[in-house]
Amino acid sequence: MRQLRFSWREITGKCQPACKHCYADSRGAAHFGLEVSGQPVLGWRDRSIAASADGPRGRCWLRVVCEELGWAQGDHALTGNADADALDTLPKPRLPGMYEWTEGEWRRQRAEVMTPLPRSPCPATDAAPGPLDLDDGWWQKLRSALQQLAGTPTRRVSVDQERVDLRVHAAFSGGGATVSIRRWETVHGDLRWADISDPLGIVNSVQDRPY
Template sequence: MWPVPPDPGVALRMRTAHARARAALHSHPALGSAEAWGWNGRTLGMPVVTLSRPAWLRVASAPTDQIADTYWNGAIEAQDSLPPSIPRPQLWRWHDWSDPTWAYRSELYEYVADSTVAAPAVITAPPNLPAGWWRGVRAALEVIAAIRTTRVTIQPGFLAWAMPHYLGVPASDYATLPWTPAHGDFHFANLCAPNLRILDWEGWGHAPAGYDAAMLHSYSLLTPETADEVEREMAHLLTTPAGRYSELVVITELLHAAKQGTNPEIAAPLRRRAASILGRPTVAARGSG
C-alpha cells in the first residue's frame, strides 16, 4: 500500500470506479473505512459491507492497450490454484468493465480483521511479531514453492539486461540455479499479524528459489534488527546459492524501481548488501548511469 492518494485526477477517476464497483457488487463503504492505494493509484481498496457480511473491495485499472495478463489475472488464478493451507483472504467475486481508455477489474474479498505488519513496504522500525508467526511464514512459503503453475513473476529477459546494468554481473552466471513459484510481492505491507494472512496475489509465479524471503529481507534493510531477524528466520532459503542469487535479483529490481523514483531511500543499503554477497563493490555496466 501507499500512504497517500495519487494525483488528484487519478484519485477522482479511481474513486468513481470504486463507486461503480460497489454498485455492481451490491456493497457500500464500511463505517469509518479508509482508502488503501496501490502504486501510482493503479489500485484502490477499502472495507465494504455486502448484503450479508463484511468484505474488502479492490479495484485495479490499466490502460486498455497495456494490460499485462500476469498481473491482471493473478488474483483469480490464485483463487483457482492455491491450496487452502496458504493463509490468504478468499476471492469471492469479481466484475470487469472498460471505457475507450481504461480497463477496470473489481475484486470482492473475504474481510481480514488483522492489520498488515506495516503500512509501507519499506519498514523503518522493527515490527512486533507474535510467537509462532515466523513458523507460519516458513510453512506458507514451502507450500507456495510446491504449486504447479506456468505463471512467471519475473522475466529472465529483464534480468539479462538489468543485472549487468545495475550490479555488473551477467544473469547467465546463475542459469543453472532453480526457480520455484513465489508470491512475488512479499513484504510486511502484504503480511498480516497477529494471525498470518498473505495479501495481494496479483504477481505470483515462478522466480528464483528463495525470492520471497529475499524480498522481505531487502525491504527490511533500513531496520538492521529486522533484516537480521529475516535472515535468521529464513536462513534455509537465503544461505543457499539459489538464495544468494534471489537476493541479487530482488536487489536489481528494487534498484531499477529506485532509479525511477520508487523508494530511493533503500538504494544505498541495497548496493551495500549486493557488495556483501558478491564480495566486491557493485559495478554497473558502462553507460548505465
C-alpha cells in the same frame, strides 16, 4: 530549473478509478450491492483503488483496477488476485466475486470482492522499523506457507533469466559478471512487511490489504 516546453493532456470525459467519488458509485459496488464504508487506498501508479465495503454478506474489501484496452488482454492481464485465489490452502484473503466492464473504447475495469482479514499488518510499512514481537510459531507458519507456494506450478513470471542478466550487467557493467539460474520456484514476487499480518495472513500487494 529546466523550462517545461511540452505537456501532454488526454481529455476523455471519464474519471479513472483514482476518483474516489466515481469509485464509491462505480459499477462494481452497484453490481455486488455494496456501499463503500472505508477510506479508499490507491494502488501502484493509481491503477487501482480499494476500500472496505458493506453488503448483504457483511464487511468485505472492494478493489477496482483499470487498464488500457491494449494491455487488458492475454493470459495474465488483470488476473493477479484471481490466479492467487486458486491457492486456497494459504493464509490469504479469498476472492468470492469479480465483475468486469469496459469504459467506452479506452479502458477495461475489473471489480474484485475479497474477504477481510481480522488482523493487522506487522508493521504497515515496507521495512520493519525495529524488532518485531512475533513468536516462533508465527515464523514457522510463514516458512510453511512460502514453502508451499514454492512448490505450486504457475505460468506467471515475475523475473526470468533475461531480466536477471539485465540487472546484473547494469550493476556490474564492464565486469563480465554472469549469473545462471538453475532452479526456479514460485514466489510472492513483491513480499514486504506491509503485505504480512499477525496472526499470519499474506496479501498480494499493499492496495489488496483487506484488514
